[in-house]
Amino acid sequence: MTKRNCLPALFLLLTLFLNAAAAQKPPLTLDEFFNSVDISAVKLAPDGRTVVIGTQRADWNQQIFRKDLWFYRDNGQGGGLLVQLTQSGHDSDPRWSPDGRWIAFASDREVSAQNEEQNSPGKGSEKKHLTQIYLISPDGGEAFPVTSGEESVHTFAWSPDSRTLYFATRTPWSAEQDEAYKKEWKDVVQYREEERGDTVYALGLDDALARHAAEGTKPTEDHEKKEKQPPATPGARVLASSAYRVAELAPSPDGHSLAFSTGSISERVEDVKPYEIYSLDLATTAPQTPRQLTHNNAIEEHLRWSPDSHRIFFRVDMGSVEGKYQDLQSRVYSLDVASGQATRWAANFGGPLSRYEITQAGELLAPARLGTQVQVYEEKSASGRFEKKAGWPGTYDTLAVADHSPRVAVVYSSLQRPTEVYLAESADKLADARQITAFNKLFTERALPEGKPYRWTADDGSPVEGMLLYPPGHSGEKHLRMLTLIHGGPADADGDHFEADWYQWATLAASNGWLVFEPNYRGSSGYGDKFMNQIVPHLVSRPGKDILEGIDALVKDGIADPDRLALAGYSYGGYMTNWLITQTTRFKAAMTGAGAVEHAANWGNDDLTYDDAFYLGGRPWEAESMYNQEAALWQINKVTTPTHIVGGSQDIRVSILEQYLLEHALKSLGVPATLLLFPGEGHSLGNNPWHGKIKVREELKWLQKYAGGGTSANAAGR
Numbered sequence: 001m002t003k004r005n006c007l008p009a010l011f012l013l014l015t016l017f018l019n020a021a022a023a024q025k026p027p028l029t030l031d032e033f034f035n036s037v038d039i040s041a042v043k044l045a046p047d048g049r050t051v052v053i054g055t056q057r058a059d060w061n062q063q064i065f066r067k068d069l070w071f072y073r074d075n076g077q078g079g080g081l082l083v084q085l086t087q088s089g090h091d092s093d094p095r096w097s098p099d100g101r102w103i104a105f106a107s108d109r110e111v112s113a114q115n116e117e118q119n120s121p122g123k124g125s126e127k128k129h130l131t132q133i134y135l136i137s138p139d140g141g142e143a144f145p146v147t148s149g150e151e152s153v154h155t156f157a158w159s160p161d162s163r164t165l166y167f168a169t170r171t172p173w174s175a176e177q178d179e180a181y182k183k184e185w186k187d188v189v190q191y192r193e194e195e196r197g198d199t200v201y202a203l204g205l206d207d208a209l210a211r212h213a214a215e216g217t218k219p220t221e222d223h224e225k226k227e228k229q230p231p232a233t234p235g236a237r238v239l240a241s242s243a244y245r246v247a248e249l250a251p252s253p254d255g256h257s258l259a260f261s262t263g264s265i266s267e268r269v270e271d272v273k274p275y276e277i278y279s280l281d282l283a284t285t286a287p288q289t290p291r292q293l294t295h296n297n298a299i300e301e302h303l304r305w306s307p308d309s310h311r312i313f314f315r316v317d318m319g320s321v322e323g324k325y326q327d328l329q330s331r332v333y334s335l336d337v338a339s340g341q342a343t344r345w346a347a348n349f350g351g352p353l354s355r356y357e358i359t360q361a362g363e364l365l366a367p368a369r370l371g372t373q374v375q376v377y378e379e380k381s382a383s384g385r386f387e388k389k390a391g392w393p394g395t396y397d398t399l400a401v402a403d404h405s406p407r408v409a410v411v412y413s414s415l416q417r418p419t420e421v422y423l424a425e426s427a428d429k430l431a432d433a434r435q436i437t438a439f440n441k442l443f444t445e446r447a448l449p450e451g452k453p454y455r456w457t458a459d460d461g462s463p464v465e466g467m468l469l470y471p472p473g474h475s476g477e478k479h480l481r482m483l484t485l486i487h488g489g490p491a492d493a494d495g496d497h498f499e500a501d502w503y504q505w506a507t508l509a510a511s512n513g514w515l516v517f518e519p520n521y522r523g524s525s526g527y528g529d530k531f532m533n534q535i536v537p538h539l540v541s542r543p544g545k546d547i548l549e550g551i552d553a554l555v556k557d558g559i560a561d562p563d564r565l566a567l568a569g570y571s572y573g574g575y576m577t578n579w580l581i582t583q584t585t586r587f588k589a590a591m592t593g594a595g596a597v598e599h600a601a602n603w604g605n606d607d608l609t610y611d612d613a614f615y616l617g618g619r620p621w622e623a624e625s626m627y628n629q630e631a632a633l634w635q636i637n638k639v640t641t642p643t644h645i646v647g648g649s650q651d652i653r654v655s656i657l658e659q660y661l662l663e664h665a666l667k668s669l670g671v672p673a674t675l676l677l678f679p680g681e682g683h684s685l686g687n688n689p690w691h692g693k694i695k696v697r698e699e700l701k702w703l704q705k706y707a708g709g710g711t712s713a714n715a716a717g718r
Contacts, residue, residue: 025447027472028511030700032446034058034693036500037439039411040067041093042398042421045100048405049074050138052085052094052103053421055439058689059089065689067092069105071138072436074423082437085136086143090129097162098403100138102205104165106153107134107143133167135208146208147233150178154198155260157249164202166239166258168246171199172231195265198246200258200280201236211235238287244274250303250312251282257337258282259293259312261300268607268652272319275299277312277335293335294342297325304358311336313345313358317491318611327491327611329525329532332356332364334382346379346386351526352491353377357401365408365427367396369526372453372467372495376410376430391430392417395497409436413498415451415469415507418443443500447472449510451496454517456553462534464546465527466519467494468559469510480515481564481707484551488571490523490543491532502685502692503570505699512700514566517554521546521576537617539599539630540579547580562586566707567641568699570594571654571683575632578662581643582635589706591699593646594654594683597662598631605655636665642672644702646695648681672706 041054053070066089074080086105093106108129131152136143147153151169158165173181181194211234244262251258258280264270277300278290293312294300298319305312311334320326321333321342330352332345345364346353354374356366364379368386374395379386394414401408406426410433413419418440422433451469458464474480485506487494500507506516520526521543523535535542554560566589569577574595581590596602600620603612616630617623628634643666647659659675666673676698678691685692 025445025472028443028446028448028508030508030693030697032442033500033505033508033511034502034689034696036418036443038501039398039419039421039437039439042400042409042411043094043096044400044402044405044407044409045096045138046098046403046405047100048402048407049076051400051409051421051423051436052096053437054092054094056092057439058693060689062089063688063690064089065686069094069103070437072421072423078434080436088143091134091143095156095158097158098160099162101162102135103138104133104135104146104156104158105143106131106156107145108132108152133165144212146203146205146212147236149230149232151231154246155248157251157258159251160253160255163205165205165208166200166202166249166251167233167236168198168200168242168249168260169232170245171196171241174231178231192266197241197243197265198262199232199241200239200246200249200260201233202239203233203236207235237285239282240280240288240290242278242290247301248303250305252305252309253307254309256282256309259303259305260290261303261314263299266607269299269318269610271610272297272299272325275319277303277314279337293337293340296321296342297323302355304356306334306358306362307360308362310338313356313364315353315356325610325614326533327614328529329491330354332366343382345382346377347382349377349386350528355398357399359401359427360403360406365399365401367399367410369493369495371465371526372493372520374495374497376427378427389427389430393496395495396430397497408433414496415498416448418498418500440498440500443498447511449507449516450475454550454554456550458522458546458549462522462531462546464519464521464550466517466521466550467496468554469506469516469518471510471513471515474515478558479561480559481513481566482517482551482554482560483509483514483566483568483703483707484517484519484547485509486547486567486569486573486576487518487520487524488569488573489525490521490535490572491525493520493524493526494518495520495526502695505696508696509700509703512703514703515560517550517560519547519550521550536615537623537626537630539615540575540632541630543576544579544583547576548584551586564588564707566590566703568592570646574654578632579630581639581641582632583638585638585640587641588708589703590641590643591646591702592643592662593695594648594651594659595662596631596654596658597636597665598633598658599627602654602658603627605652605657607652633661633665636662637669639666639669639671642702642706644699645673645675646678646699647675648678648683648685648691650681651683653683674702 038056043052051072059066069085071085072082088109090109091107095104108131132145133147134143151172154168156167245265247261247263249260264274277294298316298321300314302315313334317330332353333342335342351369353366353368368377376389376396397411399410408424408427421437424430424433449469454468455465555562567587568591570593574592577592578595578597647656663675
């Protein structure tokens with residue numbers, strides 16, 4: 001037998017071995033799936049020896065997502081100790097002081113507040129959540145707040161000498177202003193008119209510590225006799241005011257300037273004008289007018305300084321630095337502060353850059369996507385090569401660098417490796433990184449799906465790619481029942497990564513016996529700007545063809561059973577699901593969430609109206625034909641697919657009215673449909689973990705009811 005003839009046999013043996021190994025582990029359950037831990041932040045201490053980690057996990061009893069901080073200290077012998085640093089369940093966004101003595105973080109812990117109507121019957125005190133800055137020592141002790149007042153802190157940063165905390169809040173009103181407003185307007189909301197911008201403050205650390213020490217010596221007062229909370233943090237000095245909301249603060253390494261980015265006061269993206277970068281002169285003690293550094297059609301974020309304090313780095317996820325507004329793959333720029341000239345880094349790279357960092361040497365280090373892989377890349381200068389660092393196949397997400405150490409901390413996952421934090425001696429040694437957390441260890445003890453990229457050719461000759469996730473123990477098998485799970489965005493992509501939540505539930509669907517197809521249709525990122533923008537202005541029809549042609553290819557290849565096809569998506573994935581059920585009757589079941597069925601009213605209700613107009617070629621009266629042509633509503637009479645619908649009752653990204661409209665239309669046509677409303681939830685279902693769990697539980701039931709088959713992996717094949 002020749003070597004060439006041996007290869008299929010070897011592949012078959014390997015597949016049988018892996019399937020047998022998967023069968024030895026117990027299947028993943030719904031409860032286990034939703035007990036996964038999300039890693040929201042990773043920060044390295046200046047010396048690189050300790051790491052602070054932010055996590056989020058479900059608290060089923062309190063019906064909230066707990067946000068906690070963890071602390072890992074390296075023992076210098078190839079190991080270390082991970083301990084929980086805070087336990088309030090409300091703590092996030094940790095920041096090391098540059099001297100390593102303190103960790104500042106944001107917390108919206110519940111506080112008592114004097115009820116303004118305490119003379120009314122049944123009124124006394126009420127609880128409220130305001131985000132404030134807390135400090136905790138890495139050497140131990142309790143965390144304590146250093147800011148207070150009647151406004152939440154929007155963002156904060158340390159000064160380079162660790163002696164000052166800069167922060168921004170909405171400009172506070174005095175008690176007299178607040179009372180006068182309520183007297184005139186009662187409970188009436190002045191839409192837009194009542195909005196106000198932010199104030200940037202400086203708070204001396206010594207003063208904050210002294211105030212905290214003094215607070216500890218005061219006798220406990222009766223709650224009813226406490227003085228009313230001052231509108232702003234005592235001792236904080238006003239640096240400047242902004243007409244807009246301050247999104248991020250970034251002091252220069254030399255301590256001379258404070259850069260900040262701004263955004264819409266209401267956080268609705270109706271125009272790009274509010275989104276710019278400004279700077280303050282820290283040598284000036286009196287309140288000053290910020291200097292505007294950028295004037296473009298981009299939304300700038302993720303500010304970082306070069307070590308020499310000459311350039312400010314920023315990332316653009318929406319809009320354009322170079323010309324008129326357009327949505328492109330995420331880019332990184334550096335802005336020369338003196339000249340105002342912006343330079344793009346990794347200009348020839350074909351995919352989006354995500355949470356980048358700037359090293360001690362002024363080099364760009366960033367996770368970046370190409371196709372289904374997200375790897376770490378490095379560029380030494382804007383004119384240099386953007387080079388991939390050696391690492392593991394899969395997805396590198398968050399990364400952190402140290403001020404005085406070459407060490408790098410990363411969040412990594414793949415389909416077979418759940419999300420954890422790793423510590424590497426340098427970016428050149430990612431392949432030797434040590435795992436320092438085991439938050440999701442349970443998943444390594446369960447049978448997980450295997451996956452691989454799948455490629456097909458669209459009708460116009462364009463290559464398109466997606467991911468296939470096989471039921472555990474069924475890798476490589478044919479004629480499987482298939483769920484097409486469509487990602488949102490559209491500027492996103494599915495790939496070789498681990499995910500366990502209500503939005504990306506492919507792992508659980510595969511564990512329940514479904515071959516899961518995740519198409520990276522036209523409009524997805526990781527395949528070049530041209531590929532991404534080929535959905536303009538054909539917002540759903542062009543990617544819809546890509547998806548249907550991918551399904552056709554899978555059926556033709558004998559992988560998918562044409563008689564057992566189902567469809568699901570949320571957000572833009574919901575747009576696509578709503579559209580596709582008007583284009584074909586081949587799907588036995590559909591699950592859609594937070595997806596529009598028309599675009600005119602959705603343009604008016606959406607908080608991202610600027611990119612809606614970009615994708616469809618203008619505002620509704622400027623592109624009427626395209627708004628109608630790309631709307632599922634006008635073809636809804638073609639639908640026969642039983643459709644399960646979900647939405648957050650307070651969603652302003654895609655109004656819940658779109659879900660009512662879809663359900664009403666299907667009911668009027670006699671198509672089986674059901675609608676679940678999640679109270680108090682916006683677009684992300686981020687308030688109550690039960691909502692996401694119930695969402696997926698009912699979607700699995702809908703699949704079983706209408707698409708046939710059992711609920712275990714053994715039911716994947718006929």
